[in-house]
Amino acid sequence: MSLRFILGRAGTGKTKRCLDEIRDRLRRSPEGHPLIFLVPEQATFQYEKELAGTPGLGGMMRAQVLSFRRLAWLVLQETGGSARAHIGDLGKRMILRQLLEAHHDELKAFQRAAGQPGFTDTLASTLSEMKMYCQTPESLAGGARYLREQGYDTLADKLDDLSLLQQSLQDRLAGTYTDPDDYLNLLAEQAAKSPTVRQAEFWIDGFAGFTPQEYRVLDIIMRTAVRVNVALCLDGRDRRNTPPEEGELFQRTRETMFMLRNMAAKQGIAESEPLVLDGDVPPRFRNRPALAYLEENFYNPLAQPMRGSTAAIRVVSAANRRAEVEAAAREITRLCIEENYRWRDISVVLREFSAYGDLIATVFSDYEIPYFIDQKRDVLHHPLVELLRSALEVVIKNWSYDPVFRYLKTDLVPIGREAVDLLENYVLAHGINGKLWLEEEPWRFTRAVSLEQEDDLTDQDRYLLEKVNRARDQAASALREFARGVSARKLTVREITSYLYNLLEKLGVPERIALWARRAEEEGQPETARKHNQVWNEVAGLFDELVESLGEQPMTVEEYARVLDTGLESLRLGLIPPSLDQVLVASLERSRNPNVKACFVLGVGDGVLPARADAGGIFTEPERERLETIGLKVAPGGRRRVFDEQFLVYVALTRPSHMLWLSYPLADEEGQALMPSPVIARVKELFPDLEETFYPVDPPGSEIDIEFITRPGRTLSYLAAKLREAKAGREIKDIWWSVYNWFVTKAGSDERIARVFSGLCHRNREDFIPPEVSRQIYGTPLRVSVSRIEKFRSCAFAHFLHYGLRLKDRPVQQLAAPDIGHFFHAALKAFGERVKTQGLDWAELDRAHCARLAGEIVGELTPKLQSQILLSSSRYRYLCKKLRRTVERSTSVLAEHARRGDFRPVGLELYFGPGGVLPAVVFHLADGTRMELQGQIDRIDAVKGDDGTYLRIIDYKSGTASLDLTAIFHGLKIQLLTYLRVALLYAKDLVGQEALPGGMLYFAIRDPIVSTNGPVDPAVLDKELLKSLRMKGLLLGDEKVVRLMDRNISGHSEIIPVALGKNGFYQNTPVVSREQFQDLFNHLDEVLKDSGGQIVKGIVTMNPYRRGRFKYCMHCEFKPVCHFDTLLDDNNYRIIAEEADDDIWHRMKAGKEGETGE
Incomplete structure (x- = not known):
């Protein structure tokens, strides 16, 4: 039993020394006692590959590269401690989910959060932390009691909940399953019985520190194994055997050495002389003095700046993250092409993985860089x-x-x-x-x-x-x-x-x-x-x-x-790398690649590297500090993590042996400014001759353009942008014409190149289709409706897509505004026919009669609307009641119109066209084509006056509508005028004689809400409702005719848009003379024939209009198809200028329209 430390700063060869000692023992005795290399889990594959690739070594039976968990599995297999089923992390999380629901009413702090997404993961992580730091349900409950006595109720509630859930989890698993968080506890219990551990020599590398659970395992291993070698990253020349000072660079590793020494001393374990790797220049940086100087002096405030060559270090800023990743991809490509690097010699290190992972995958694929992202992927989108x-x-x-x-x-x-x-x-x-x-x-x-x-x-x-x-x-x-x-x-x-x-x-x-x-x-x-x-x-x-x-x-x-x-x-x-030669992309804390020539550290921004302290999880920073003060040891708080971040920065800067790339973006995806990390400033301070390079998103037209020329696929994209600049008359660098010539030679055999070049000549504009094609798709004779003409006048291309290609949204069972409009039209038509069938006059209908008829009709129509949608839910049934009230209100108002005037319906929802009550209106176009105008008129009213019969058109609108002379002049809103023209044309069929124009009006189908201040007289309320539903439109400027619509008119009418006094019509009243009506009809005929002629000619120009702030494209359903864009030279709005009505009347007589290009 002995303990030996292998000490040295970054790059001194600690890992190499461990591997070399294992190799040496394997060469001397391939079948001796076990040799175990204990490393972090994410490093096991890399070091296994290093050992297996040793020249001349062949196979190996003695040596194993293990993580703590894998060592636990090995020991439990030997000693029989694996008899119980091992529940995985997933099974544990699912049990916790069920326990949260089962104990929901008992929870104090977690009751509200228990059902939130991700809370089970947070809870599982916290319970794992409790196991790693040897906290039991009893210790947690005891801590809760003490904290509650001290007045820390919130923290005490959290500990009580954790104690309850930890105990419940243990009870659920007891005797049946092994908790994965107990593997190390079981390893500590069984290691002394393991023949492998008793005979093994251990090398431990890649750790800065250990958890209490791991220290317990190491204590047993040191007492049991033949020898334990521990490699730590610290300055071995410092021989202090005291606790480290807070804030020093190697605080955590020195603390680890201090703990292990004390454990060994307590157990009487001999400590061998430490192996200190402390040469003047660490072997990793032997050929790169700048990297060696950076390693030694980055945290030395007294260090003097280093002058001279800094080729081994590059500091790069970029316009945004994508430009940053693309710049790195170009440099990686250059290193492999020009300096004979292998892909595996290069690593990309990230501190902010979420911001870069997907971007790297996209860009590296574009640049044909083989890569492996060392991160476990979730599968929710599979x-x-x-x-x-x-x-x-x-x-x-x-x-x-x-x-x-x-x-x-x-x-x-x-x-x-x-x-x-x-x-x-x-x-x-x-x-x-x-x-x-x-x-x-x-x-x-x-x-x-x-x-x-x-x-x-x-x-x-x-x-x-x-x-x-x-x-x-x-x-x-x-x-x-x-x-x-x-x-x-x-x-x-x-x-x-x-x-x-x-x-x-x-x-x-x-x-x-x-x-x-x-x-x-x-x-x-x-x-x-x-x-x-x-x-x-x-x-x-x-x-x-x-x-x-x-x-x-x-x-x-x-x-x-x-x-x-x-x-x-x-x-x-957790995927393994699919090939041996590829760029490794890893987060800084997981990066364990010992043989890296070039390291690209991306995202070196303020608050990213070093990262800001973020407590996260169940405990806040103050709570963690409070737990430390009462002796409940948990994971380090924010203050300690700040010092750990300093060590991670050191690791990032000392990873490569030949070239270090540090880069940061100047803006995020939304254009918000980002600041560089203090790391950048410190590197520049140490190396004042180091020049920072800036990379924009696209080649800027300067000397660095040549750096953007790398792989053909990505270069082609840059070339396309440059050729568009040249096409617009701007000068581009000669290098791009050379690139263009190279691609021209390849265009015949590469479809993508040909497609890009043809796209440069593309105009987002289709002016016309051949007339013979137009006739084929539109048919002969040309049958048009008013709405079709209005769409053509609004945008010829939208007309082509709708009526030529017949594109339309797929039908969806939902009650949209058009559906409600159709329902109202059908209801009012049925109501009028019911009135006529029953031999009633509209003036005879009182409110009760209207309500009864409206109820019957709405009841009949409701099941017919979109597969009974109005009966499909409570919400729709309530809407149905509102629709019935609206029909009641509308018919009551129309009945009041009849009582006040003499106009009566002579046509309801009257269709003119093939198979209709009235024939189509026929026009013979300039090229001889026959055009038939067809449509459906909501309502035609007639009255006999002193000098003839007058007709008026009423169009029902469930939304707001008003008559607009400018829109009529430009053919954008000609429905009412067209319908009046058709009614007069076929007056003999309607009323048995020629007729005169009386007016054209919009009737709003609404059930308005009238604001009042307290109780109001019903008669006053009815009057206000009539005013709210006053029709809008244009009437004949004849007092007698107007009084046939409202015989009681005095001042402003309550039902029509007219104000009449002793001296005639008020100013700005919308009335016109018979001659003006005729001018309107003449102009309408010209608009209809001109539109039909252009349709037949095949005009399909993208020419949407703009009037003031309104743009036709704003509500066009075909935007995804046409890609109209005013930034393109070919795409411009037609500007419709606002003009006084008098000017429009004058121009109407002259036959000129006023449109310009934007």
């Missing part, structure tokens, strides 16, 4: 995990849309994506969920085109339904069986797990994942292949742990899903 979670959620949420289609889109269900899309569209269109999935009867829902359509199935409907039901059976058969099985009664964990595993078997999930893994291997993606295989193995293991730990526990599906979620959230994949 399709298998999503399948499990969504299958359970389907049951819990009664087959609602989201979990069903998350389940189907995992690609683990034997159904094609096209069938899933078809099924999804059908389910969304008809609002299918719940028991409808479980019914055996085929689905026969169809979506009516209108509320008046009958439910007869067409051949196309039958064909679609056949495909949908076939897809439904493929998608849901296995899931239905699973849902019925787990929903029948409250089952045990074992039973639910069995149903879930059977679901996977019926879906063929094991075979599908194996297939994915094989394909990944064939495509040269070994890491992806291992990931698929490992996920399946981990999930299978998770099921085993569930059954072993909670098998006979009764649970609801909801409880089971929460427990399983806890396990799935804790799943981490």
